[in-house]
Amino acid sequence: MRYAYFPGCSAASTGISFTLSASYVAKRIGLELVEMPDWCCCGTSAALVTSRDLAHALPARSLALAEQAGLDLDVVTPCAGCFSSLKRTVHYARQSDKNRHRLEEIIELPYAATADVMSLLEVMARPEAMEPLAAAITKSLNGLRVASYYGCALVRPQEVTCFDDPEDPQSMDSLMELAGAEPVRWAFKTECCGASHQISEPHGARRLIARVFENAAANGAEAIAVACPLCMLNLDMREAGINESRAVPFDIPVFYFTELLGLAMGGSARRLGIDRHFWPTGKAVRKALAPPPEPSPDNHSTSELPQEVTVA
Amino acid sequence: MSRIGVFICHCGSNIGATVDVPKVVEAARTLPHVVYADDNKYTCSDPGQQSIRDAIEEHDLDRIVIASCSPRMHELTFRKMLHQTRINPYLLEIANIREQCSWVHKDIEAGTAKAIDLVRMAAAKIDRDTPLYTTTIPVNKRALVIGGGIAGMQAALDIADAGYPVTLVEKEPSLGGKMVMLDKTFPTMDCSACICTPKMAEVGTHPRIEVRTCAEVEKVAGYVGNFEVTIREAPKHVDYELCTGCGLCESKCPTKITSEFDQGLGKRKAIYKPFAQAVPSKPTIDAAHCRKINEGKCGVCEKLCPTGAIRFDDEEKRSTETYGAIIVAIGYQLIDWADLYGEYGGRVASPNVITGLQFERLVNASGPTEGHIQRPSDGTEPKSVVIVKCVGSRDPHKGKAYCSRACCMYGAKHAHQYLDKVPDGRCYVFYMDVRTPGKGYDEFYMNTQRDGAVYLRGRVSKIYEQGGKLVCLGEDTLAGATVQVEADLVVLETAMVPADDADRLGSMLGVTRDKDLWLSEAHPKLRPVETNSGGVYLAGTCQGPKDIPDTVAQASAAAMKVCILFSKDELESNAMIAGSDVGLCNGCGACVAICPYQAVTLEEVTRRENSVMVTRTVSNVNPGLCQGCGACTVACKPGAMDLKGFSDEQIMREVEALCL
Known part of the structure; x- marks a missing residue:
């Protein structure tokens, strides 16, 4: 498993925990990520509202440079926003030679659009990754009730993303199950987190976060797993603020799915970046890693608290 | 030497506006074997037909070309006309200069040139036409x-x-x-x-x-x-000659199964009539669920039946x-919405999300709840109901592009019935358009609104269970706002799809x-x-x-x-059917395989070929089954199969007339 890697702007900043945990997991399952040369901003929603050409040209430039460097690999990106931008560009370029030539003209580089773009979630949910994952997972997460939150960009529009069910996706749920967590059946898997409206339209957008927590709580979730740095930021950073106006506050920590996989592989909270979260994760991590309360003779669980667990 | 007459129709301005008809007549007069050509304002009218009959007599025509509308429109009309003349009704060719020419072109010059081409092809083809008989x-x-x-x-x-x-x-x-x-x-x-x-x-x-x-x-x-x-x-497993329909067997049968008739909301027995007024009014045994048939135990119905009508070994x-x-x-059947609408809960949806047909059973006096509207989950009376129309219809992205036609009225009826039975209930209907063409239909819809049904123009984007309620997220496009309705019961008016x-x-x-x-x-x-x-x-x-x-x-x-x-x-x-030339047929069977009507079969014939008697397998067309589609003529490699009225020879003459 070898992929070209498009980190995106959040990888070394707001999404550092995603990077830490993803590389921890990748190393243990033989997933090699080769960073693309001189990659630039994917354009995100800002480029899309500015100019359609710009929104396609920015990802095309990064993809074309990888081609030029002889990086004959499919592209993987951890960020759902980058995934959406890159995937949209490949889709556009493959629609017609006219489209592709237009991009080549703008970026002044040849671009063949041969490489596919995948999200990190899609790559990890593939059978060739699930197998080594199953082998590398040494601890069960003790049936921690995890609500998998895919957000809007990973599965939609389906004609472009070609990944999982757009209304009731299952890939992250099966990864959580593999790690010994109990996937929560809930209704808000693909609802919007408010994205950047949380900054520009905070009043209306906060409600979008609140209802995600509401539905997760109503369905008994003890944690939420995400696969997008912006979902993470919006949920994790703003949970405290949302609780200020609630009689009964939420207490649901938010994890990158790779963090939970890493925990199940025996990784420490510090190593995986879990100690960098805003909302305390201690209770959920303790439940996930606690030895079964009354071990019976036929229970083969080997859960033990790892030596280096540090809890935020 | 054939004597062809050509008649060009103006069809009022339908053809005349885009095709220079007199010019086409001029061109037709120069075609080989054409001895007469003329135009007519409306060829299909009585005077139009009379002028053709007159021209046939006057100019001793033996076949005619009519350049007018599609043959699907008036070929039969003109064939009937030829019945009244001495010309065989199949010595007629229609050049379609309306649907395939004047209606689709705007340029008179190009339209006229194309009309001339079409007439030239028809004249070339009819030269090789032979009389056909039914x-x-x-x-x-x-x-x-x-x-x-x-x-x-x-x-x-x-x-x-x-x-x-x-x-x-x-x-x-x-x-x-x-x-x-x-x-x-x-x-x-x-x-x-x-x-x-x-x-x-x-x-x-x-x-x-x-x-x-x-x-x-x-x-x-x-x-x-x-x-x-x-x-x-x-097998029904019941002898209907002996059975009196007394129902004793059904009342004592110990097996209970989900009732198909009640749309999964009620139960039936393994020996059953689907509903009380069933015709025939006699039970059948559901072999898949009968204990006696599957496990060899039970047989209560057989023991009880006063006439001995039970037949477990029925075949x-x-x-x-x-x-x-x-x-x-x-x-029809209803579209399987659960596979298409994950946002409404899909396969794991709440039992309180039901289809219109399930609602019919709920509200029916002989249904599983005896006509009391109850939530399938807990049997309580729903105090608020959301009705969603166009589920699977008018939705090419998820379901079907077509309008399912009956659901607007069906939805209005359900709203009316609910508000009638639950006077303190609230009913919301999400709709895209309300389509009520039909006698008394729109009045009915208006009445439903007066009953208190709240019509919201927009689709429902999500239905999920939270706090014991079904939360419906949707849009009110008239108010330009998103709406959230908490319902106890949701009725989906799903699309009709073929059985x-x-x-x-x-x-x-x-x-x-x-x-x-x-x-x-x-x-x-x-x-x-x-x-x-x-x-x-x-x-x-x-x-x-x-x-x-x-x-x-x-x-x-x-x-x-x-x-x-x-x-x-x-x-x-039908006179225009396929026929095989036995001398050319090699019995390959390609025609048999391609025929959509099973009209061609292979048979053995014994005939004299080069002074020797030989027995060969050749194809044979059943004249009753053949619909004249011509598929076999294309599949036939040795060229033995010909469609009468569309022979290979005729088609080649047409192509030559166009290309050479």
């Missing part, structure tokens, strides 16, 4: 109706009342179809069962109608007037009979299916109940979504067509 085939005056819903029953009754015997085949244990599941019918709110069950009884007792339930059509051979149909009857029956005409009335059997039956009968698998009528306007297969007619929703009045009207129309067919003792066969 033969007669006998008509077997028995009708087969497939499907015992309201359409099939109406058609069977009409044909039987006209004096012809009918066999009605129904795959379920009872007649009635979907209509008998409905509680009330819009817009008059008369009880569906009250108007449907008398028809069922009438069908069941009619001296000229033979009803076969639990039966399916397995094989159809033959052609109009002479269909050989094999009907398979599943499937097959019979082959001859019919002159077939009416297909296999109806499972439509594809299989369609290909067996040679009836084409449209892109959504609805069975296709022969002409969308002028032949709405006929199909492209002679002697096969359509009734009801198998042809497309419709409500009960339209279904009944179409069923009577189909019955009328059958009666017209049966009013003759013999039929004129």
Whole structure:
């Protein structure tokens, strides 16, 4: 498993925990990520509202440079926003030679659009990754009730993303199950987190976060797993603020799915970046890693608290 | 040497506006063998036809070309005209200079040039036309109706009342179809069962109608007037000759199964009548669930039956009979929304998200709740109901692009019924448009709004359970706002889609299916109940979504067509059919494989070839079955197969006239 890697702007900043945990997991399952040369901003929603050409040209430039460097690999990106931008560009370029030539003209580089773009979630949910994952997972997460939150960009529009069910996706749920967590059946898997409206339209957008927590709580979730740095930021950073106006506050920590996989592989909270979260994760991590309360003779669980667990 | 007459039609300004007709006439006069050419304002009119007849006499014409509208429009008209002359009706070619020329072009010069090309091709082709003659085939005056819903029953009754015997085949244990599941019918709110069950009884007792339930059509051979149909009857495990329908067996049967008739909301026994007024009013054993049949234990029904009618060893029956005409009335089914709408909960949706047909059973006095509207999850009365229209219809992205036609009224009826039974309840209807064409329909919809139903224009984007309620997220596009409605019960008005059997039956009968698998009528306007297969007619929703009045009207129309067919003792066969040249045929069988009507067979012939008697396998066309589609002529490698009126020779002359 070898992929070209498009980190995106959040990888070394707001999404550092995603990077830490993803590389921890990748190393243990033989997933090699080769960073693309001189990659630039994917354009995100800002480029899309500015100019359609710009929104396609920015990802095309990064993809074309990888081609030029002889990086004959499919592209993987951890960020759902980058995934959406890159995937949209490949889709556009493959629609017609006219489209592709237009991009080549703008970026002044040849671009063949041969490489596919995948999200990190899609790559990890593939059978060739699930197998080594199953082998590398040494601890069960003790049936921690995890609500998998895919957000809007990973599965939609389906004609472009070609990944999982757009209304009731299952890939992250099966990864959580593999790690010994109990996937929560809930209704808000693909609802919007408010994205950047949380900054520009905070009043209306906060409600979008609140209802995600509401539905997760109503369905008994003890944690939420995400696969997008912006979902993470919006949920994790703003949970405290949302609780200020609630009689009964939420207490649901938010994890990158790779963090939970890493925990199940025996990784420490510090190593995986879990100690960098805003909302305390201690209770959920303790439940996930606690030895079964009354071990019976036929229970083969080997859960033990790892030596280096540090809890935020 | 042929003597061709060419007649160019202006069709008012339909052709005249884009084609310079006098110029086409001029050009036609210069074509080989054309001895006369003229134009006419309306060729199909009486004076138009008379002028052709006069020209035939005056100029001793022996074949004619008419350049006008599509042959689908008036070829038959002009053939009938030729019947009154000495020219064979098949020595006629139509050059379509309207639909395929004047209507689709704007430039007069180019339009005229194309019209001249089309006329030149037709004149070249008709030079090689030969007279064709029809033969007669006998008509077997028995009708087969497939499907015992309201359409099939109406058609069977009409044909039987006209004096012809009918066999009605129904795959379920009872007649009635979907209509008998409905509680009330819009817009008059008369009880569906009250108007449907008398028809069922009438069908069941009619001296000229033979009803076969639990039966399916397995094989159809033959052609109009002479269909050989094999009907398979599943074992009922009850001897209907002995059974009196007392119901003792059903009351004591220990096995309870989800009722199909109650749409999964109620229970039935393993020996059962689907509903109280079933016709025939006798039970059948569901072999898949019967303990005696599966485990060898029980047999209570057999012990109790006062007439000894139970037959656990009953077997499937097959019979082959001859019919002159077939009416297909296999109806519809509802789209499986759960696979398409994950946002409404999909396969793991709340039990309180139900379909319109399930609501019908809930609100029906003989339904599982005796007409009390209750939530399937806990049996409580819902205080707020959301009705979602266009689920699976008018939604090409998820379901079907077409409008399902009956659901606007169906939804309004459900809202009305709910508000009638739960006066303090609230009812919200999400809609895209309200389409209520029909007598008394819009008035009904207005009344429903006056009843208090809140109509919200927009689709529902999500339905999920939270806090014991079904939260419906949607949009009110008139207010320009998103809305959230908390409901106790959600009713989805789902799209009608073709019955499972439509594809299989369609290909067996040679009836084409449209892109959504609805069975296709022969002409969308002028032949709405006929199909492209002679002697096969359509009734009801198998042809497309419709409500009960339209279904009944179409069923009577189909019955009328059958009666017209049966009013003759013999039929004129199609003259333009395929024929094989035995001398050229090498018996490869490509024609047999490609024929959609099973009209071509291989047979052995012994004949003299090069002074020697030889026996060879060659193809043979059944003139009753052949519909003249021409597929075999293209598949035939040695060029033995020719379509009369469209021979390879004629087509080549046409191509030469265009290209050389």
